[in-house]
Amino acid sequence: MGKKIFIMPQGMDEYSIIADQAAKTLSPYLDEEVEVESVKLISNFPSAPGAWQVIEGEDTVICTLFEEDGGLLEAASGFAKEDFDSIDNEDALDAVGELLNHIVGNVAKSMSESGKKCELLPPMYGEVDNGYIADRICRVNLRSGNAKMGISIGVL
């Protein structure tokens, strides 16, 4: 079966790279390859445990990586080489923050190679419904087999 093609909401095409990098970065730590399942515009950042990180460039972009149905716990455990029993475990969330740092770092590298300067702030973790507000927020649902997680991209 071919790879699913996803379409970003209008005005957010340039941020498809974040979804791509998320799938690529997370895949090695899960049993099955991560794919983008669906994409949609949302009003607020999802309220779920995970991590968030800010990219400051021409736009300010807030990326969050959040748990949906066990996917993030599996990825965090695989990445940290530990058997976390809950995503709410602080060590598990630290691993999520670091995974997000890798995702965002590769995005920043790509932006830099395209001539777009950007700066990364340190990742933070906890409940990703963190009080941030954005003009546009896109939710990308990711799946690895039966495990699900999500990434949201907010643009100010």
Added chain:
Amino acid sequence: MASILIVDDSKTSRKLLRELLETNGFEIAGEAVDGEEGYQMFKSLHPDLVTMDITMPKMDGIESLSLIRHVDENAKVIMITAAGQREKMVEALKRGAEDFLTKPFDANRVVETIKEVLDIKD
């Protein structure tokens, strides 16, 4: 064997790097969670090498590097960064960092870089 101080705000990163380095025979002098603590630990522990994450809260790796190099101009510091921080890497090299490594860690590259900086021959 050489002693290394690991400075990174991520517990996961510190753990993964510590395991990699210990597996390859290096001694871990200590671990610091931000640039300020890294600077203080450098002064008290006198490690042979410091691995310094660039993006950290409270005090970032660039500032910590500058402070360390100010107290010891021969201090050996390798910067650690996620990809995409080219300007900060260049700044760090200008301030005296020996080299840099990107995350996720490539085990061979980490060991080769550290051995090269410490002039350790196989």
